[in-house]
Amino acid sequence: MTHHKTTASDVARKAHVSVSTVSRAFSRPDQVSEATRNKILAIADDLNFSISRAAGNLKSGKSHRIALLVGDEKIEWFTACVFEGLNHVLAPEGYDLISYPMNDSENRNLFFDNLPVRNNTDAVIVSSFAIRNNEIERLQTAGVPLIGINVPTHQGFSATVGTNDDTGVKLVVHHLASLGHRKILYIYQTFQSDLKFSSQKRLKVFQRECSKLKTVTGVVEAFNPPTTSCDAILTGLLAQDDAPTAVFLHQDSQAIPFFFRARECGLEIPHDLSIIGYDDSTFAGEVGLTTIHQDPRIMAQEAARKTLDLINRQPLQKPYEEFPVELTVRSSTGAPRKKSLYARYDG
Amino acid sequence: MTHHKTTASDVARKAHVSVSTVSRAFSRPDQVSEATRNKILAIADDLNFSISRAAGNLKSGKSHRIALLVGDEKIEWFTACVFEGLNHVLAPEGYDLISYPMNDSENRNLFFDNLPVRNNTDAVIVSSFAIRNNEIERLQTAGVPLIGINVPTHQGFSATVGTNDDTGVKLVVHHLASLGHRKILYIYQTFQSDLKFSSQKRLKVFQRECSKLKTVTGVVEAFNPPTTSCDAILTGLLAQDDAPTAVFLHQDSQAIPFFFRARECGLEIPHDLSIIGYDDSTFAGEVGLTTIHQDPRIMAQEAARKTLDLINRQPLQKPYEEFPVELTVRSSTGAPRKKSLYARYDG
DNA sequence: CTGAAAGCGCTTACAG
DNA sequence: CTGAAAGCGCTTACAG
Numbered sequence: 001m002t003h004h005k006t007t008a009s010d011v012a013r014k015a016h017v018s019v020s021t022v023s024r025a026f027s028r029p030d031q032v033s034e035a036t037r038n039k040i041l042a043i044a045d046d047l048n049f050s051i052s053r054a055a056g057n058l059k060s061g062k063s064h065r066i067a068l069l070v071g072d073e074k075i076e077w078f079t080a081c082v083f084e085g086l087n088h089v090l091a092p093e094g095y096d097l098i099s100y101p102m103n104d105s106e107n108r109n110l111f112f113d114n115l116p117v118r119n120n121t122d123a124v125i126v127s128s129f130a131i132r133n134n135e136i137e138r139l140q141t142a143g144v145p146l147i148g149i150n151v152p153t154h155q156g157f158s159a160t161v162g163t164n165d166d167t168g169v170k171l172v173v174h175h176l177a178s179l180g181h182r183k184i185l186y187i188y189q190t191f192q193s194d195l196k197f198s199s200q201k202r203l204k205v206f207q208r209e210c211s212k213l214k215t216v217t218g219v220v221e222a223f224n225p226p227t228t229s230c231d232a233i234l235t236g237l238l239a240q241d242d243a244p245t246a247v248f249l250h251q252d253s254q255a256i257p258f259f260f261r262a263r264e265c266g267l268e269i270p271h272d273l274s275i276i277g278y279d280d281s282t283f284a285g286e287v288g289l290t291t292i293h294q295d296p297r298i299m300a301q302e303a304a305r306k307t308l309d310l311i312n313r314q315p316l317q318k319p320y321e322e323f324p325v326e327l328t329v330r331s332s333t334g335a336p337r338k339k340s341l342y343a344r345y346d347g
Numbered sequence: 348m349t350h351h352k353t354t355a356s357d358v359a360r361k362a363h364v365s366v367s368t369v370s371r372a373f374s375r376p377d378q379v380s381e382a383t384r385n386k387i388l389a390i391a392d393d394l395n396f397s398i399s400r401a402a403g404n405l406k407s408g409k410s411h412r413i414a415l416l417v418g419d420e421k422i423e424w425f426t427a428c429v430f431e432g433l434n435h436v437l438a439p440e441g442y443d444l445i446s447y448p449m450n451d452s453e454n455r456n457l458f459f460d461n462l463p464v465r466n467n468t469d470a471v472i473v474s475s476f477a478i479r480n481n482e483i484e485r486l487q488t489a490g491v492p493l494i495g496i497n498v499p500t501h502q503g504f505s506a507t508v509g510t511n512d513d514t515g516v517k518l519v520v521h522h523l524a525s526l527g528h529r530k531i532l533y534i535y536q537t538f539q540s541d542l543k544f545s546s547q548k549r550l551k552v553f554q555r556e557c558s559k560l561k562t563v564t565g566v567v568e569a570f571n572p573p574t575t576s577c578d579a580i581l582t583g584l585l586a587q588d589d590a591p592t593a594v595f596l597h598q599d600s601q602a603i604p605f606f607f608r609a610r611e612c613g614l615e616i617p618h619d620l621s622i623i624g625y626d627d628s629t630f631a632g633e634v635g636l637t638t639i640h641q642d643p644r645i646m647a648q649e650a651a652r653k654t655l656d657l658i659n660r661q662p663l664q665k666p667y668e669e670f671p672v673e674l675t676v677r678s679s680t681g682a683p684r685k686k687s688l689y690a691r692y693d694g
Numbered sequence: 695c696t697g698a699a700a701g702c703g704c705t706t707a708c709a710g
Numbered sequence: 711c712t713g714a715a716a717g718c719g720c721t722t723a724c725a726g
Contacts, residue, residue, distance in 0.1 A: 005408060005466075005490075005719095006466075007718095007719060007720085008719065008720065009719080009720095017696075017697085018696065018697045018698075019697090019698095019719085019720075019721095020696070020697060020698080020699095020720095020721080020722080021695085021696060021697075022720095023719095023720060023721060023722085024695095024696085024721090024722095027720095027721075028721095028722095031695075031696090032695070032696085033695055033696090036695080036696085048465065048488040048489075048490065049465075049466070050461075050462060050463070050465040050466045050467065051466065051719090051720075052410075052466040052467060052719060052720070053410075053467050053720090054401065054404045054405045054410055054467075054718085054719070054720080055405055055702085055718075055719035055720030055721075056702095056719085056720060056721065057401045057404075057405075057702090057720095058401045058402055058404075058405050058701095058702045058703065058704080058718085058719085058720080058721095059701075059702045059719090059720060059721050059722085060702080060721080061352060061702070061703095063399075063400075063401055065443065073431055073434075073435065074427075074431065075422065075427040075430060075431060080421075080422040080427055083422060083446075084420055084421065084422060087420075087446060087448070088420065091447075096412065096443060096445045097445070097446070098443045098444070098445075099430075099434060099444070100438075101434070114397075115397060116397070118395065118396075118397040119352075119353075119396070119397045119398065119399040119400075120397065120399060120400050120401070141395040142395075143352075143395065230633070253629070253630075256630060256633075256634075257630055257633035257634060260607075260630075260633065260634045260635075261633075263610070264635075282600070282629075283600075283603060283604055283607075283630070286577070286603075286604035286607065286608075287603075287604060287607045288607075288611075352703095354702095354703060354704085355703065355704065356703080356704095364712075364713085365712065365713045365714075366703085366704075366705095366713090366714095367704095367705080367706080367712070367713060367714080367715095368711085368712060368713075369704095370703095370704060370705060370706085371705090371706095371711095371712085374704095374705075375705095375706095378711075378712095379711070379712085380711055380712090383711080383712085398703090398704075399703060399704070400704090401702085401703075401704080402702075402703035402704030402705075402718085403703085403704060403705065403718095404704095404718090405702085405703085405704080405705095405717095405718045405719065405720080406703090406704060406705050406706085406717075406718045407705080407718080408718070408719090
């Protein structure tokens, strides 16, 4: 004896109305007389009935699903904010947000080969990974709007949102330069460069900005845990005669442990070493990290609005929108000591 | 002129076969001759066709959606791990994971009144919030398996997974006691107590364990940012004659900023003050925080497997499973100084 | 305001 | 191995 699933027609029978009327009582309540509607809703409640969306989806040709392609299976600060922001706007509109992590090349190839989103999604949102041109082309065959968040190109996207990374990196370099720093180290993670678009771009801008300033030398170093560690980098720094007086880390989640370890090594921050991050994410405020503030949650909300407009075939005011970043100065940056790390011991 | 959506019947026509055969070529490839199958797949690719799941969902009565009810809209470490773990197991099986944040009472009431999951989900997973009994009863009317992750009761759940918080808190108290601490402060956040089940329970266990040990006094303090701050608590500590020598914070995300501030106040950690967290989450290892290790990702994977078994009406080996916690000792805890914080200045 | 009927795009039991 | 046909549970244009 199988459990019979309650359907609109069960409700209709009990309420002595047609299925059409039951359907309308839920989806277009104004088209049903109050008495009928109340009767239907009461009986529905009695039978634990709710309208099934599956049938409506089939009828309308809309899946009410939106795919979110992210670079990593691990949900870090940025992705968490994006997810929150998107869901905040999409959920009330009846859209489900489905996460597709492209965490390894196998996953990634499978996804783009099978394209599980085709015919099964109303839009595809790509967040913050170095999507390739052939992948964009492939996604386009799904025939649904394609929205980018921090993507390397606008080409092929119906809409994009992004932060102005150029400005962010410039702010970092100029802040440090104006404090009197002459040698700045930029630390980035190489293992991310394949997926995370931001790495490569920030590195280039850093080098360009430093070389524009005659007084500043920019040096870069890859940081590839667990092979490299904070301590290895700190050791490298301490051993140099002409060590950098400021370190810029690619994101706060790298800057915070580095900050911690630097102090444990006996460095006084910021006098011995200025440390600056990027993101203004969790703990940055609490530990006093100078950083570049951005708000991916707000940006994602706007991406979600554009997505809805595209689905509903509304014209977009700004298909390609850039969001501001802001230098947030806290206590981890300051003027360097007059003398270098070593020289001050020699008097 | 509207864009015609490609369907299985378009493919069928072009391939000179029936829709049934097209369907089988995708869903039961072994039931179709290789020649026919290849022809169909080639034509499908040509037409950018993929099988639409909406029709299958309707036919099978399965939505292939699983609801995840979480306490907060903000995705913190624990929830991120749960989401990753669940999705890791569910996605390959063709299930979509949909997040429903119960972040305020309006959202929460709306959800339980309308029960949007009824008739629209194959299972409901509740993660780590203080769900009420009447809400559990209401969820049961959805007629789908109900799975709990760190929920306050097993009553009404088809399966649950959880960590042994009792053991975790005991480990904390005994670790500190055996290092020689006599007065331990437990800091918890009150604003979470409504939603996060763990708060209340850990508090009780802490008090019970301390009172069991004759040598240890347990004191507790609510920490309610932004009203209260780390600094306020530290000030309170420094001003006491008989200050606690160890502080246990409800979770690492509170312990880490506290650790940072404590050092900036001039306290030597762990000699002046031992600090211990809970979770072993992001940065705990990097900053050397002693904590209770747990692995919500593994736990969530098991929850997902139980969910699939329940959906497929397989019997469960262990409907209610508890996962271990582990004391992870790092450098933020140690023996207290022989003399109290104040006494040592007086000689 | 309400009902009968067609149809969304597949799947599958049945027949061949 | 393949096809014709019924049907999943709604929605909606049409008729009244």
